Amino acid sequence: MALVDQFDPQTCRLKVGKEMFTTLGTSFVKQLHSRHFDVFLDLKFHDIPNTVARAVCSAADLGVWMVDLHASGGLRMMEEAKKILEPYGKEAPLLIGVTVLTSMEDLDLLQIGINSSPMEHVIRLANLTQRAGLDGVVCSPQEVEILRNNCGPDFKLVTPGIRPIGTDFGDQRRVMTPAAAIRSGADYLVIGRPITQAENPVEVLNSINASIA
Numbered sequence: 001m002a003l004v005d006q007f008d009p010q011t012c013r014l015k016v017g018k019e020m021f022t023t024l025g026t027s028f029v030k031q032l033h034s035r036h037f038d039v040f041l042d043l044k045f046h047d048i049p050n051t052v053a054r055a056v057c058s059a060a061d062l063g064v065w066m067v068d069l070h071a072s073g074g075l076r077m078m079e080e081a082k083k084i085l086e087p088y089g090k091e092a093p094l095l096i097g098v099t100v101l102t103s104m105e106d107l108d109l110l111q112i113g114i115n116s117s118p119m120e121h122v123i124r125l126a127n128l129t130q131r132a133g134l135d136g137v138v139c140s141p142q143e144v145e146i147l148r149n150n151c152g153p154d155f156k157l158v159t160p161g162i163r164p165i166g167t168d169f170g171d172q173r174r175v176m177t178p179a180a181a182i183r184s185g186a187d188y189l190v191i192g193r194p195i196t197q198a199e200n201p202v203e204v205l206n207s208i209n210a211s212i213a
Contacts, residue, residue, distance in 0.1 A: 001031065006202050011209060013038040013065060015190060029062055038065035040158075040190075044098050046070035049080040056081040056095065064093050066158075066188075068138055071097035071125040078132035094136065094156060097129035102140045102161035119143055123150065130155055141176030141186060148185035160190040164208060182212045 004014070014037045016029055021043060032039050041064040045052045052069055059067040069081055078097060085092040099122040100109070106117055114121055122143045127150070129137050136156025139147060144157050151157075159181050178189055191208065198204040 003196065003201065004032065004035065004037075007037075007205065009036040009038070012205060013040060013188075015040040015042050015192070017042045018044075026062055029064065033063060040064070040066040040068075040188075041093075042068055042190075044068055044070055045081075046073045047077075049073075049077040052077050053080040053084040057084045060085055060088050060091075060093055066094040066096060068096040068098050068158075071099055071129045071137065075128055075132055078129060078134055082133045095134045096136050096138055096156065096158055097125065097132075097134050098138045099125040099129075099143070100140070119146070123147065126151060126155075136187070138190075141181035141184060144181060144184040144186045156187045157185060158188045158190060159186040160192075162189045162191045162194075164191075164194055164204070164211075177211075178208050179211045 007014075014032055016032070016039055020028065021041070029039050029041065041059050041062070043055070045055045046069065047055070052073060056067055056069065069078065071078065082095055085095060100118045104118060109116060109118060109121060116124070118140070119142070122139050123146065126137045126139065126147050130151050136158060137147070138158045138160065140161045141159045144159060147155070147157055162176065162178050162181055164177060176184070178191070181189055189212075195201050195204050195208070
């Protein structure tokens with residue numbers, strides 16, 4: 001928790017992904033809540049509809065702010081996940097569909113039988129996600145502007161692949177700076193290693209926040 005305790009919940013939300021959740025479990029999420037952080041549970045659920053719906057329900061019981069699933073799981077899977085959140089009302093987490101991972105390019109899609117560009121496939125999955133009634137999608141910043149135009153102002157766009165100027169792209173391929181992503185219409189930026197692996201994480205976070213203010 002040493003890294004977490006450097007941050008102010010007024011200046012950021014925190015994402016808990018597969019590696020952290022597998023290692024530390026729900027107790028870690030509860031510790032973050034006790035420090036007043038909103039938590040994005042980034043487990044990208046992808047399974048049969050009943051299993052995903054129950055997993056989403058468990059996430060809601062945990063009190064997370066946002067949870068995601070793979071839009072490629074299909075319309076019925078997404079609809080059942082959305083329906084199971086109805087009893088939570090305004091306390092339900094934002095339910096977000098993952099479109100195409102930001103590490104993927106044309107060849108990666110072709111190798112799994114998808115003969116479309118990442119942009120085309122993202123648009124297709126975003127339209128399906130909106131049809132299912134979800135709150136928004138995860139997409140690369142390069143797709144934000146067209147999705148904002150296609151899906152309207154209320155559809156949430158969550159963008160990983162954010163890299164401040166001068167930082168390493170790592171395994172990301174479809175990337176953009178924080179300021180450019182916000183200008184394109186992104187609602188929430190997911191920024192990991194450029195902050196967590198920085199010599200001074202808080203300084204980097206404050207610099208990013210200043211660049212998008």
